[in-house]
Amino acid sequence: QKRVAVLTSGGDAPGMNACIRAVVLACEQNGHECIGYKHGYNGLLNQEYTEFTADIIHNLIQQGGTVLHSARCLEFKTQEAAQRAASNLDALNIDTLIVIGGDGSFRGAMHLSNHWDGQVIGLPGTIDNDIAGTDATIGYYTAIETAVSSIDKVRDTADAFERLFLVEVMGRHAGFLALSAALASAADYVVLPELFNGEEETLNDIHAQLTVRRELRGNISYIIVLAENVWPGGINDLSQRLNALTNSEVRPVILGHVQRGGSPVSQDRILATQLGAHAVSLVGKPVNAVMVGEVNGKPCEVPLPMTWESTKPLDESAVQTMQALINSRYA
Numbered sequence: 623q624k625r626v627a628v629l630t631s632g633g634d635a636p637g638m639n640a641c642i643r644a645v646v647l648a649c650e651q652n653g654h655e656c657i658g659y660k661h662g663y664n665g666l667l668n669q670e671y672t673e674f675t676a677d678i679i680h681n682l683i684q685q686g687g688t689v690l691h692s693a694r695c696l697e698f699k700t701q702e703a704a705q706r707a708a709s710n711l712d713a714l715n716i717d718t719l720i721v722i723g724g725d726g727s728f729r730g731a732m733h734l735s736n737h738w739d740g741q742v743i744g745l746p747g748t749i750d751n752d753i754a755g756t757d758a759t760i761g762y763y764t765a766i767e768t769a770v771s772s773i774d775k776v777r778d779t780a781d782a783f784e785r786l787f788l789v790e791v792m793g794r795h796a797g798f799l800a801l802s803a804a805l806a807s808a809a810d811y812v813v814l815p816e817l818f819n820g821e822e823e824t825l826n827d828i829h830a831q832l833t834v835r836r837e838l839r840g841n842i843s844y845i846i847v848l849a850e851n852v853w854p855g856g857i858n859d860l861s862q863r864l865n866a867l868t869n870s871e872v873r874p875v876i877l878g879h880v881q882r883g884g885s886p887v888s889q890d891r892i893l894a895t896q897l898g899a900h901a902v903s904l905v906g907k908p909v910n911a912v913m914v915g916e917v918n919g920k921p922c923e924v925p926l927p928m929t930w931e932s933t934k935p936l937d938e939s940a941v942q943t944m945q946a947l948i949n950s951r952y953a
């Protein structure tokens with residue numbers, strides 16, 4: 623029997639609660655005790671934790687956000703903080719810490735692992751899907767759905783006015799969410815960090831595509847999905863420059879934190895449940911400082927540094943399909 627602690631850290635993602643539930647239930651089944659640290663690494667530094675009861679876990683699978691709350695903890699980067707966290711964990715006799723979060727949270731987990739003798743396991747929870755070593759991250763599928771349903775609504779009003787819309791989608795510095803949302807919402811164009819060739823080339827390309835479609839169909843709506851942090855001057859700059867270039871009204875829409883909320887879709891619930899259960903199956907085994915991910919439908923363990931040191935490429939066939947659709951005159 624071991625003592626396990628779990629925390630959620632960094633940008634929250636739909637399915638984090640489903641993952642907490644899976645960890646708590648698997649601990650209970652395997653005879654481990656489980657506590658939850660609150661507010662990410664801050665809770666670890668301040669010894670702020672909660673015991674799990676059946677009431678907390680009941681109905682948790684369908685709730686967005688995280689019952690343990692989350693935070694970005696800059697202080698945790700220091701050696702002093704990692705040492706304090708290690709002695710706090712030891713004071714509670716914790717054997718294993720499970721960290722649900724993204725890239726920054728995994729760096730924190732590795733940092734802790736360098737100062738603590740216990741076992742550290744990461745679980746990928748972020749809407750950005752920018753973690754190498756796993757096909758998908760918990761929250762990514764729900765965020766696609768949220769972005770797509772918002773873009774569908776933008777399309778209605780864009781069609782009514784035959785306007786150009788720019789829709790900014792989250793993803794930090796990766797284009798996974800933007801590409802999937804663009805494909806599923808039949809966006810007319812997508813600007814991705816992985817394929818960005820500079821401002822002039824992008825503007826000229828959009829103008830050329832739009833001109834071809836207008837020659838064929840007259841005034842039309844046109845939706846451009848823009849991954850956040852790609853356009854150097856931001857969405858308003860791109861909007862103004864497109865307005866001038868195409869002589870059309872352009873409206874910018876930033877989807878923002880809406881994409882982080884909501885009840886998780888089934889794919890995120892299942893992923894969260896599988897990964898949480900697999901993490902607990904490793905408790906007490908000679909494996910440490912790993913992330914549990916899923917590749918080709920199977921859980922796998924990956925050394926934590928690999929999750930941020932390796933580059934995770936966009937799906938090549940999805941990129942090609944999107945490119946072909948952008949070039950289509952009928953889309």
Ligand code: F6P
Binds near residue numbers: 750850882
């Ligand atoms: O990593 C998740 C994410 O939502 C990114 O997509 C986004 O760039 C960032 O977090 C926003 O962070 P914050 O909530 O601190 O503004």
